[in-house]
Amino acid sequence: MEDGTLLSYAKKYGWAGDGSEDNPIIIKNLMVFQQNGKYGIRLSNITLHVRISHCWILISGSQGIYVRNSQNISVENNIIYYSSILVIDSKHVNVIGNEVHYIYSPLHASIHIFEFFLC
8 A cells, every 4th residue: 555545545434634744644443354364454655644543453364564665654552463563664663552462473573673774
């Protein structure tokens, strides 16, 4: 999902905010159930300001919240079952106050943060 797609989802689902620093897009109070390797909430190539908060996510076989190649993202006070939060190649990402239960991760961690630099 890139900025344009995120803005159209925000309009479609009535998410508050315009993506600016003072008025982030707020993805809040979602209940997400997924299986078969699909992500709960996935943000890729996002430069807008986004806050994901107070969501309840039940995932089997993939990431509850996945952030890749993005910036200005806040992941706050979410509850995730059977999965984790994964942040890759991103900056200015805050992960605060989340609960992760019954994690089945090969890394045995609730939150994974990776950055790769190629020279």
